[in-house]
Amino acid sequence: MVVEPPTRLVYFIGRGAYWPPRSVASVETQPGGHFDRLSLSLLACHEFIPRKPASFALCTGIDGGRLHANAPNLTAGTDVSRLLLDIPLEGRIGLRVGKLGKLDFEPFLAAQIAAVLRRDRFTYRDPSGEQLTLLRPSLIAAQGGIGLVVHFL
Structure with missing residues (x-):
């Protein structure tokens, strides 16, 4: 016999x-360039449909990362990294399809959807010396x- 609590714990x-x-x-008016992003997230989720095989969960947490730019004429140099920080809200729908051992x-x-808290911009100087925005999240x-x-059983 398996006894399940009326609500799921946070995972x-x-x-x-x-x-x-x-x-x-x-x-x-703008030079070309390359942008890439590396990020790590930690989310806490609450499952709202606890019955198998379907699941529905809402998750929130924190996501932090690095946005890197490599472009000529960037105001801060040609190779620049900036920190990003956001708070995501995520809905997840799943369907348990089978078991293999445990x-x-x-x-x-x-x-x-995420609210971006830190969103540094990348700027460059045009030929006349004016500082313009190249990229801003x-x-x-x-x-x-x-x-x-x-799931580990």
């Missing part, structure tokens, strides 16, 4: 992400994801 997710270099083409597998879909970020959760 935690740790993850990392790397966004490969993205090129920004040069135009008449492992239970659950593919999931996730949608995330937005106040709100959204992303989706798919993955596989492995």
Whole structure:
């Protein structure tokens, strides 16, 4: 006999992400460049649908990372890194599909929206010497994801 509490306990997710270099083409008023991002997150999740095989959870936590730029004519130099910090809110839908020994597998879909708390901008000086913004992260970020959760029984 298995006795389950009426509500699920909070569980935690740790993850990392790397966004490969993205090129920004040069135009008449702005130089080109490359940007990449490395981040680490820690989320706390609460499962709202506790019955198997489906699950629905809401997660929140903190995401911190480094935004790196490599472009000619950046005001702070050609190779610059800035810290990023945001607070995400993520909804996750999963479906437990099978067991293998003491492992239970659950593919999931996730949608995330985040408030970006630290969003340094990258600037450059144009030929006339005026400082202009080349890249600045937005106040709100959204992303989706798919993955596989492995439950250890």
